Amino acid sequence: MAIKDLLERFKKGLAKTAQLFNFASWFGRKVDQSFLDELEARLIQADVGVASTSKLVDRVREAYGEKTADENLMEFVKNELKGLLADPRPGTLHVAAQKPSVYLIAGVNGSGKTTSIAKLAQRLKDQGKTILLAACDTFRAAAADQLTIWAERSGSDIVRGAPGADPASVAHDACDRALARSVDVLIVDTAGRLHTQHHLMRELEKIRGILQKKIPGSPHEVLLVLDATNGQNAIRQAEVFTKSIGCTGVILTKLDGTAKGGVVVAVRQTINLPVKFIGVGEAIDDLQPFDADTFVESLFA
Amino acid sequence: MFDDLQKRLSTAFGRFRARGTLTEANIQDGLREVRTALLEADVNYNVVQEFMARVSEQAVGTLLIKSVRPEQQIVKIVHDELVALMGPADPSIRFEKVGPTILMLCGLQGSGKTTTCGKLAKLLAQQGRKPLLVAADLQRPAAIEQLKVIGGQLQIPVYSEADSNPVKVCQNALAEANRQARDTIILDTAGRLHIDDELMNELSQIEKKVRPHQVFFVCDALTGQDAVASAAAFNEALELNGVIMTKLDGDARGGAALSVRKVTGVPVKFVGRGEKLDKLDAFDPERIVGQILGMGDIVGLVEAAQSVQDQEEALRQQEKLSQGKFDLNDFRKQIGQMKQMGSVRDLVKMIPGLNQMPLDLEGLDADGEVQRISGIIDSMTPAERKNPDIIDISRRRRIATGAGVDPADVSSLVKQFDGMRAFVKQMSQMTMFDKIRAMTGLGKAGAFNPGAKLLAPKQGTGKRLTPKERAKLQKEREKEERRRRRERKNQDGDNGPSPPDRPR
Numbered sequence: 001m002a003i004k005d006l007l008e009r010f011k012k013g014l015a016k017t018a019q020l021f022n023f024a025s026w027f028g029r030k031v032d033q034s035f036l037d038e039l040e041a042r043l044i045q046a047d048v049g050v051a052s053t054s055k056l057v058d059r060v061r062e063a064y065g066e067k068t069a070d071e072n073l074m075e076f077v078k079n080e081l082k083g084l085l086a087d088p089r090p091g092t093l094h095v096a097a098q099k100p101s102v103y104l105i106a107g108v109n110g111s112g113k114t115t116s117i118a119k120l121a122q123r124l125k126d127q128g129k130t131i132l133l134a135a136c137d138t139f140r141a142a143a144a145d146q147l148t149i150w151a152e153r154s155g156s157d158i159v160r161g162a163p164g165a166d167p168a169s170v171a172h173d174a175c176d177r178a179l180a181r182s183v184d185v186l187i188v189d190t191a192g193r194l195h196t197q198h199h200l201m202r203e204l205e206k207i208r209g210i211l212q213k214k215i216p217g218s219p220h221e222v223l224l225v226l227d228a229t230n231g232q233n234a235i236r237q238a239e240v241f242t243k244s245i246g247c248t249g250v251i252l253t254k255l256d257g258t259a260k261g262g263v264v265v266a267v268r269q270t271i272n273l274p275v276k277f278i279g280v281g282e283a284i285d286d287l288q289p290f291d292a293d294t295f296v297e298s299l300f301a
Numbered sequence: 302m303f304d305d306l307q308k309r310l311s312t313a314f315g316r317f318r319a320r321g322t323l324t325e326a327n328i329q330d331g332l333r334e335v336r337t338a339l340l341e342a343d344v345n346y347n348v349v350q351e352f353m354a355r356v357s358e359q360a361v362g363t364l365l366i367k368s369v370r371p372e373q374q375i376v377k378i379v380h381d382e383l384v385a386l387m388g389p390a391d392p393s394i395r396f397e398k399v400g401p402t403i404l405m406l407c408g409l410q411g412s413g414k415t416t417t418c419g420k421l422a423k424l425l426a427q428q429g430r431k432p433l434l435v436a437a438d439l440q441r442p443a444a445i446e447q448l449k450v451i452g453g454q455l456q457i458p459v460y461s462e463a464d465s466n467p468v469k470v471c472q473n474a475l476a477e478a479n480r481q482a483r484d485t486i487i488l489d490t491a492g493r494l495h496i497d498d499e500l501m502n503e504l505s506q507i508e509k510k511v512r513p514h515q516v517f518f519v520c521d522a523l524t525g526q527d528a529v530a531s532a533a534a535f536n537e538a539l540e541l542n543g544v545i546m547t548k549l550d551g552d553a554r555g556g557a558a559l560s561v562r563k564v565t566g567v568p569v570k571f572v573g574r575g576e577k578l579d580k581l582d583a584f585d586p587e588r589i590v591g592q593i594l595g596m597g598d599i600v601g602l603v604e605a606a607q608s609v610q611d612q613e614e615a616l617r618q619q620e621k622l623s624q625g626k627f628d629l630n631d632f633r634k635q636i637g638q639m640k641q642m643g644s645v646r647d648l649v650k651m652i653p654g655l656n657q658m659p660l661d662l663e664g665l666d667a668d669g670e671v672q673r674i675s676g677i678i679d680s681m682t683p684a685e686r687k688n689p690d691i692i693d694i695s696r697r698r699r700i701a702t703g704a705g706v707d708p709a710d711v712s713s714l715v716k717q718f719d720g721m722r723a724f725v726k727q728m729s730q731m732t733m734f735d736k737i738r739a740m741t742g743l744g745k746a747g748a749f750n751p752g753a754k755l756l757a758p759k760q761g762t763g764k765r766l767t768p769k770e771r772a773k774l775q776k777e778r779e780k781e782e783r784r785r786r787r788e789r790k791n792q793d794g795d796n797g798p799s800p801p802d803r804p805r
Contacts, residue, residue: 044526110410145444145447147444231524231553232341233553256494
C-alpha cells in the first residue's frame with residue numbers, strides 16, 4: 001500500500017515536470033484518453049473554458065485518435081487556435097473618413113481601462129495624430145485625475161467633468177471640443193461597471209447615443225477591455241457589453257503576468273469579437289497589436 | 302453556452318431524478334456535469350480533480366446502498382464537501398491590546414484594494430475602532446487622490462506623502478497614528494503582478510520594517526485559473542492571514558474563492574458586493590455554496606430587505622398597518638424600498654425555485670411597471686394619497702396626464718390599492734401563524750406570475766358598497782380590534798407583570 005502510494009506520487013511528480021516542458025515532450029506518445037485528458041487540462045488551465053476545450057479535444061480525437069503524437073498534431077492544434085483567433089486587420093482601428101475618429105472604451109472595474117487608454121493615446125500620438133480624451137468616469141474617486149496625469153504624459157488634450165456629473169454630459173462636451181479643434185481621435189473613457197448592473201449599462205448606452213448624435217457614424221470602434229486574469233465570466237462580460245453597446249474588439253490587459261488569457265478563445269467562439277491589442281506592462285508604450293501566432297504559442301508555454 | 306453553476310447542477314441532479322434508480326454509470330454521468338460546472342465557475346483545475354475524486358468515492362459508496370431520494374443525497378454530499386472546502390466562517394480580526402493594530406492589504410492590479418480599504422475602514426469604524434488609512438500605493442497615478450477622496454467621504458483620516466517611498470510612508474504612518482491616537486492602521490499597497498520581483502520585494506520590505514499584524518489578500522472574484530498562482534505567490538512572500546473577495550455582486554460564481562482557500566489554506570474573511578462603501582459583508586461559506594447549488598440567495602434577499610428599511614420606519618409602518626391607516630404614501634414608500642433592493646429581475650434570481658424556471662422577463666417589463674405605479678402616485682396630491690376615495694373623474698384625468706398613463710390605469714391602481722389595504726388590514730388582525738398561511742396562499746396565487754399586477758383579493762360578489770357603507774364597516778372593524786386589544790391587555794395584567802410595551 002505504502003509503496004504503491006509512493007509510486008503514485010512519483011508518477012504525479014513526473015507528470016508535473018513533463019508539463020513544464022513544451023509540447024515536444026508529448027511526441028511519440030499514443031493519442032489515448034490520458035493524452036487527451038492532459039491536453040484538456042492544459043487548455044482549461046489556460047482559461048480556455050470547458051466548451052471550447054472539448055470542441056478542440058474532439059477535433060484532435062477525430063483526426064489523431066490512436067495514432068502517435070508528432071509535430072503535425074501540435075501544428076494541427078495550434079493552427080486550429082490561430083485560425084480562430086486571427087484578426088483580419090491586426091492592430092488597426094477603424095479611421096473615420098471625416099475627423100474625428102471616436103473610440104469608446106468600456107469594461108468591468110479594475111480591468112485596466114484608464115491605463116489602456118493612456119497607452120492607446122501614446123500609440124496614436126506616435127503615429128502623428130492629435131488626441132482628445134474624454135474622462136467620462138465621474139464615479140470612481142480620482143479616476144479623472146488618473147487620466148489627466150496620463151494625458152499630460154502623452155501630451156493629449158482632456159475634457160473632464162465635476163465628480164458625480166452625468167458622464168453623458170462629459171461625452172457631449174468632448175464631442176463639441178473634438179469638432180471645434182478638429183482633432184484626429186477622440187477616446188472616451190468610461191467608469192468600470194459590472195455587466196450585471198443594468199442601470200449602469202443603460203448609462204453606457206446613453207453615452208454611446210450621445211456620441212452617435214453629435215458625430216454621425218461614431219463611435220468608430222467600441223473596445224471592451226478584458227483582464228487576462230479573468231476566467232469564464234469574461235464571456236458573459238463580452239456578451240452583455242456587446243449586446244448593450246455593440247463592441248467591435250477587445251483589448252486584453254495584464255498579459256505580463258502568468259495568466260494566459262485563454263478565455264479570449266471562448267469569447268471569439270461565442271461572439272466573434274477579435275482581440276485588437278494586448279497590454280503587456282505598466283509603461284506607457286506597453287500596448288501591442290495582437291498577434292495570434294505568439295499568443296497561441298504562449299498558451300502552451 | 303455559458304451556463305452558471307446553479308443551472309448546471311440543477312440539470313445534472315434533474316437527470317438523477319428522472320432515471321429513478323442509480324447505477325455507478327449514471328452517477329458518473331451526473332458527476333461529470335458537476336465537474337464541468339465547477340470548471341466553468343473557474344474553480345482551479347487541480348482542485349476540481351481532487352474534489353471530484355473525493356465526491357465520487359463517497360457518492361458511489363453511499364448511494365448504491367440507500368436508494369431513497371438519491372439526488373438529495375448527492376446534493377448533500379456535494380454541498381457538504383463544498384462547505385468543508387471553504388472552511389469555517391471567521392470574519393473576526395485579532396486586534397493588538399497595546400498600540401495600534403496594523404492591517405496590510407495587497408493584491409493584483411485592479412482587484413479593488415483601494416475601495417476595499419475604504420470599506421474595511423468603514424466597517425471597523427462602525428465597530429468602534431479608530432482607523433487611519435495609509436496611501437502606500439505610489440505606483441498608480443492618482444491612487445493617493447482616490448484614497449483621500451474615500452477617506453473624506455468616510456471622515457476617516459488618510460496619511461500620505463508625496464515623493465516618498467512606500468516603506469517610509471508606512472513607518473511614518475505608524476508615528477502619525479500614535480500622535481492622532483488611532484488604534485487601527487490600514488495600509489493600501491500598490492497593485493502588482495506576482496511575478497514582478499521588484500514590487501514583491503517592496504512588499505516584503507514593508508512587511509519586515511513595519512511588521513503588520515494582519516495581511517489580507519484582495520482577490521477579484523472574476524479571476525480564472527491564475528487565482529491560485531497569484532494567491533500562492535503572495536502567501537509565500539507575506540504569509541497571508543485572510544482573503545477578501547471582491548466584485549461578488551456580479552454574476553461571477555467566485556470559483557476563485559474555493560481554489561484560493563483550498564490551495565493556500567488561508568480563510569476568506571470578507572466579501573465585497575458593490576461599489577458603495579458599505580458593501581462589505583462577512584464571508585459565509587454556507588451562503589455561497591447554497592447559492593451555487595440553486596438554493597437561492599435567500600439570506601441575501603433578507604439582508605437586502607433589512608438594509609433598506611430602517612428599524613424605526615418599519616415600526617412606524619407596522620403601527621399604521623395595525624390601525625388600518627395604510628395609505629398610498631406608505632405604498633409609495635414601500636415601492637421605493639423595493640427598488641432599493643434591486644430590480645425585480647435581481648430579486649427573482651434570489652428566490653429558490655423561481656431562479657430555475659426559464660423566466661423570460663425580456664418582454665415583460667416588471668421594473669417598468671413598478672416605475673409606472675410610482676409615477677401615478679407621484680402625480681397625486683397629498684390629500685388624494687391619503688384618501689384615494691376622493692379621486693373623481695376630473696382628478697383621475699389630471700393624474701393620468703401627469704403620469705403619462707391612461708385614466709383607466711389610475712382607477713385600476715386605486716382598485717388594487719383598495720384590495721391591498723383590505724388584505725393588510727386582515728393581516729394585521731391575524732396571529733403570526735395565520736399571517737404565514739395567508740402569505741403562502743398569496744405566493745401561490747401571484748408569485749409564479751411575475752408580470753401580473755398585484756391582484757386584489759376577490760371581494761364579496763354582492764352589491765357594491767358605497768364609500769359611506771365601507772367607512773361604516775371599517776369603523777366597526779376598528780372597534781372590534783380595539784376591544785380585542787383591550788382584552789389582551791387585561792389578560793396580560795392578570796398574568797402578572799405586563800411585558801415591556803412593544804409596538805406591534
